[in-house]
Amino acid sequence: MALSTLVATFLCTIVLPILLFLVAVKLWEVYMIRGRDPTCRSPLPPGSMGLPFIGETLQLILQRRKFLRMKRQKYGCIYRTHLFGNPTVRVMGADNVRQILLGEHKLVAVQWPASVRTILGSDTLSNVHGTQHKNKKKAIMRAFSRDALEHYIPVIQEEVRSAVKEWLESDSCVLVYPEMKRLMFRIAMRILLGFDPDQIKTDEHELVEAFEEMIKNLFSLPIDVPFSGLYRGLKARNFIHSKIEENIKKKILDSDQEKKHRDALQQLMDSSRKNGEPFSMQAIKESATELLFGGHETTASTATSLVMFLGLNPDVVRKLRQELKEKGVDLQGQSLNIEVLEQLKYTGCVIKETLRINPPVPGGFRVALKTFELNGYQIPKGWNVIYSICDTHDVADVFPNKEEFQPERFMAKPSENSSRFSYIPFGGGSRMCVGKEFAKVLLKIFLVELTLQSDWTLLNGPPTMKTGPTVYPVDNLPTKFSHYSRN
Template sequence: MSLYTLAVTWLCTFVLPVLLFLAAVKLWGVYTIRGLDGSCRCPLPPGTMGLPFIGETLQLILQRRKFLRMKRQKYGFIYKTHLFGNPTVRVMGAENVRQILLGEHKLVAAQWPASVRTILGSDTLSNVHGTQHRNRKKAVMRAFSRDALEHYIPVIQQEVRCAITDWLQRDSCVLVYPEMKRLMFRIAMRILLGFDPDQIKTDEQALVEAFEEMIKNLFSLPIDVPFSGFYRGLKARNFIHAKIEENIRKKIQDDDNENEPTHKDALQLLIENGRKSNEALSMQAMKESATELLFGGHETTASTATSLVMFLGINPEVVQRIREELTEKDVSSMDLPEKALTVELLEHLKYTGCVIKETLRLNPPVPGGFRVALKTFELNGYQIPKGWNVIYSICDTHDVADVFPSKEEFQPERFMAKGFEDSPRFNYIPFGGGARMCVGKEFAKVLLKIFLVELAQHCNWTLSNGPPTMKTGPTVYPVDNLPTKFTRYISN
């Protein structure tokens, strides 16, 4: 081999890759400060941007809470990073989050990562803006009115009782998290999308598995190649859409035949609202909206219900206080027709409601929300450049709130303390806030209260592995699925 050939080979093998890497790093450094507004005297927040192009996305996916905790300890309440293909500022703390949530349409706009927008759809409530968002939200809110919630209670009770009866009959431990996802999925399919019970039984296993796959890959690098997470998420989404389309066509056919349902579900109301406003939704938009309702209506409640079982398994004295309240409010005879559970009665279960609030404080199912800066603005002495993503953190905001003494302890009574209601509202934001506060907030409260009422009245339970390690992906869940032994509770 000639000396020339050796030199060329050495240059191509060693020197050229090094030069390309250094060039990439240099370009990355320029890219990460793009949009920096020279007219704003404030500096960028502290932080790091990670590897070229990948940023710190892989670290977040692999480490989740550990990564976020380390960042907060090192950089404080506002820091920069690079996630899901975009320069990002992560924000926590009541005052900082207040400016973000109340700055909708003025400072920021909702914008989820590209993978979420593609898989869930760009025409969903969480992704539309302006008049379209207001009209869509108004239609969905009708499905969560007080009157609608009253109609949902018997369906919720039926499904919860059926699940609890099954758990009590098992000799072995119940894996609570998968069971909760199935239970909440059935409830959401019936109440939010209007599926009948027989249809759910036929498609349940396949739909649950597809939903699992879709949710697992919601936050992924948006690279649509075979076997990538993004590809698997889209494939699962398409299967779900096909099943939902069958149900939508049946709804439209029933509507054309003037078969009026006894009570309208959220999807039915969306279809009707589109017709009345002369903005009829396309089939694709209806499928996307239905998928979003399913995601919001069952994934978050399954996470919180699992956390309830966990915290109450660790704190049996809290279960006893719930039972005392149920006895005081005469809920123990709710099987009788004249003693039917109502929204009004659920509202009177103050301590039970505080148990749910405390669970949401410690384990909010959704860790935060995504926005994009509409213009360069100042936040607590730092510059947030136009076009950068802004993530407001729910879990970190709860962690750093001074209004919660003994933060690590499970103390539902803290929400009953005199003067607590007067504390700054953005210290506690499990449902978000501002114009995009969770539309299903009241539905979730009713559903979780009914679950707690039924569970406390009929069950004792023991966590087989003790307190589990919790992860986020995309909602909070126990890594061991929370194996639990349920036994029948017999009151004295």
């Protein structure tokens, strides 16, 4: 009798819940697959939908690259999953990504996860469509024109030189990734939003911390309850908005503003007035926050990767210095300008190779406007589509020895058979990154100042890289800097 009671207890407390859980997972999978369009004969992509309701979101958040690598190895270049509350198809490979990026407004439309839309806001460039997107993009592009970039160069040089000087004077090791975020944040605040240097010094620590918190919770479950990721992200966002609002009000009251250079924030304010739109403080704050995110988080990631790759490849540093010497670039009075920067071809290739291996943004989000076919599979209407930048670079046949850091590969002209969608660190199509040229100028100046002033050693060797939401080293890249000796 005791044995039968024990068996019954075991079945009820352990076996039955497991069976019910497995049945629930299977029913969830069947329910999700029923979302396929019966009018389309093509099958859904292979894959799995994960746990009921939360899908595979937690696995992605916790494992990131490991999860994505496992999925690619198991299912190939197109597979289905369930992320951030929506059935999703993940896509990689030049031909597949080409169809997605060129299908904007016809097959797909941009749609970031609900948490991203909630935190960044609905009026940001990445979330608006049609005429509104066109007008915002046009306004921001004026802030990244050739003339505007020329105006930014002295500010970038000043900030980079100051940062490198601090690193050289440091007796202990420098944690490169946090330092890069501070540096790029100051540059973005000054150039994109027009903050005064003294104002940045006053608010820098609190603002950087708030941005850290906001970005950390950007991709989270869309549940706004106390202590949830979304709740913390919104709280940090609101603090950032309060500081940006102070600066906007200052700009409105500044009677001499017409005589000054127009930063990106001012361009957005001017554009709103020219288009006869009612002034919306919330819309401007959201756009400014997006500019700060795009203008400093991605460049901080890439600058950190540059320090890492160059620290691991001293021969590349020697070639960089040789190019600077040949072009007459030095620290004794050489004023950088757009023309000089454009002549630094090898320097540009170092940046391109860094972006190939470690693109700061891993991909982009879209939603299917209608059911369509992609490489033999159906993408149902209403499903999310994620195109992968990092995986597309990994599977591209045009990059032999893809594990090796070889900037020279970009010195040659691309072959006629290579697709321009094999290399997409800035995305593509009508949604290509508007700050692409700004990023290139900033990173070239960074490399010039870094290599002419310093030598450095990575104290932990090659780091493990993680994504959240941009690529970064888990150990923050501890590095020892020393003065570069030209002898």
